[in-house]
Amino acid sequence: MKITRLAAAAMAVILSLGVTTAAHAAPKKDDKPSAVEIKGKGISDPIVVRQADEPRTFEMLLTEVDWLAAARPQTSAPKNDKLGDKFTLTLLVKDAPSLVYDLYPHAAGGPRAYRPAKQPSGKKSAGWFYGRLSMSESLRLSGAPLEAKPDVVHGGIGGGVGEDLKADVDPVESMGEVFTEVRRLFLLNGAVLVVILVGLAGMAFLIRRRI
Numbered sequence: 001m002k003i004t005r006l007a008a009a010a011m012a013v014i015l016s017l018g019v020t021t022a023a024h025a026a027p028k029k030d031d032k033p034s035a036v037e038i039k040g041k042g043i044s045d046p047i048v049v050r051q052a053d054e055p056r057t058f059e060m061l062l063t064e065v066d067w068l069a070a071a072r073p074q075t076s077a078p079k080n081d082k083l084g085d086k087f088t089l090t091l092l093v094k095d096a097p098s099l100v101y102d103l104y105p106h107a108a109g110g111p112r113a114y115r116p117a118k119q120p121s122g123k124k125s126a127g128w129f130y131g132r133l134s135m136s137e138s139l140r141l142s143g144a145p146l147e148a149k150p151d152v153v154h155g156g157i158g159g160g161v162g163e164d165l166k167a168d169v170d171p172v173e174s175m176g177e178v179f180t181e182v183r184r185l186f187l188l189n190g191a192v193l194v195v196i197l198v199g200l201a202g203m204a205f206l207i208r209r210r211i
Contacts, residue, residue, distance in 0.1 A: 033091040033098060036061045040087030042145035048092075049142050060138045064131070065089055065101045068115050073127030075112070082108040087139055096120070105136035105146065 036058060038047040051058040084106030091099045097120035104112040111131030117123055132138075140146040 031093055031098070033062060033093055035092040035095065036142075037090040037092055037097075038087060038139065038142055038144060039090075040139075040144060041085045043087075043143075047143040057142055060134075061089065061142055062091075064103065064135055064138050065091070065099075065113065068101055068113060068129060069099060069124075071115075071127075071129060073115075073125075074129045077114075077128050078104075078107060078109075078112060083112065084108075087144060090120075103131060103135055103139065105131070105139060107131075111135040 034052070035048055035050040038049070038061075049058050049061055083104045085104070087103045087105070089101050089103060090097050099119055099121060100116055102114040102116065104114070111133065113129040113131040113135075115124060115127050115129070117126040136146055136149050140148060
């Protein structure tokens with residue numbers, strides 16, 4: 001009888017551990033943004049950039065605002081006539097609004113960002129921030145009617161900003177160009193080596209004749 005009770009108790013403990021482990025192993029709710037919505041001057045219909053469709057553009061936009069959620073305000077509110085055009089970015093989680101930010105790419109003294117206190121995911125402290133210099137280009141490449149300014153972005157055109165982010169890149173062609181450059185490098189090094197060897201041979205021949 002005691003053995004039966006001990007077995008039942010052991011089974012209960014095992015089941016309890018199994019339930020606890022399963023609870024800890026259960027995947028957390030995915031609350032990461034999957035799209036970004038843009039509204040603002042000159043945009044008749046909201047622009048929605050989805051991660052699944054335009055991953056590079058989505059990541060570029062997300063980089064502009066993802067640090068604002070937990071950041072402390074950096075500056076006081078600028079005067080309204082110094083802000084310029086406003087563009088509102090809304091981070092969407094499964095097409096539901098999560099966080100909202102106001103961006104001012106043409107503010108006097110550099111881009112500014114504002115975090116409203118009223119947020120779809122809950123109230124936050126309102127605050128003003130210095131925006132990234134890439135803000136204007138990120139918005140433009142996403143479809144906002146802004147003038148191109150690739151020179152203010154680190155890396156410029158060479159860094160990928162100002163290019164068509166939807167353009168496909170042929171990996172075979174790229175690898176072919178790499179191999180071509182490597183071949184040229186080897187040929188150049190080989191030619192230099194031959195010249196050096198010929199020079200050394202000539203010097204050795206002259207020294208031997210004098211001796």
